[in-house]
């Protein structure tokens with residue numbers, strides 16, 4: 001792998017500890033990337049352990065197969081981690097998986113490669129698809145979407161206060177010239193955004209919002225979390241690393257809901273069994289240590305949550 005193609009895994013030791021790996025266990029890495037976490041999981045497994053990984057980015061799958069394809073304990077499935085239940089059923093692994101890791105968001109190679117169109121710092125085609133076989137890219141959506149839809153996406157997925165103003169600027173600009181490049185979009189947003197936050201490029205929120213929308217990131221996260229609970233074995237661990245508050249909120253609420261069980265008025269006498277608590281939260285929210293934040297800036301916003309399946 002070339003230098004440019006590398007991705008420094010975030011909270012690696014903490015994630016491996018959170019999975020409490022059994023050498024003969026069955027594990028899932030839902031977000032293979034460049035395999036930093038997968039490699040560490042494999043190194044803890046014996047000859048009879050198994051690791052199933054997913055990535056919707058074909059370049060991640062190619063890199064993974066090149067690097068780890070010879071390892072008979074390892075399977076890498078191209079496509080979304082929302083196929084987890086289907087693949088686990090095919091393998092007869094439902095209820096047998098000992099640990100699942102989700103390290104969400106984009107990888108460094110995706111951000112660094114201008115041609116992927118994720119970056120406001122490196123000019124490239126306005127694309128942003130993790131899976132380039134998906135039909136809708138950022139350009140085709142932004143070129144046609146009504147102003148209200150653009151504003152809604154910027155507000156919902158970027159928590160952008162000036163969503164309406166930025167959406168209007170995008171629609172005005174595209175009437176003059178199609179917005180085909182990331183730099184063009186970054187300039188339009190920068191000019192329209194009256195609120196330049198400290199240490200943050202003025203287009204950060206808009207780019208995050210469009211990326212999340214184009215890749216359906218929050219919907220896929222919600223869908224996979226429920227599946228995780230069903231495919232894990234009792235005592236199996238779910239470890240999720242999020243990179244922004246929208247993702248983390250979904251993970252936190254999911255864990256809270258299943259840790260608290262069915263909520264009934266206090267006057268209703270129920271046993272713990274009847275409350276259907278399915279998950280035990282292990283700690284609260286873990287953050288990367290100072291040393292990691294210093295050497296890997298991506299880890300600054302990482303929040304890791306861990307749950308153990310108990311029912």
Ligand SMILES: C[S@@+](CC[C@H](N)C(=O)[O-])C[C@H]1O[C@@H](n2cnc3c(N)ncnc32)[C@H](O)[C@@H]1O
Pocket residue numbers: 007008009010030031032033034035036037038054055056057060079080081082103104105106107108130220
């Ligand atoms: C932060 S990186 C993972 C890095 C990885 N843990 C490593 O150490 O190299 C996230 C990866 O997950 C992939 N990804 C994001 N959402 C996905 C989804 N819904 N299904 C499958 N892969 C996804 C991205 O394409 C990207 O390669």
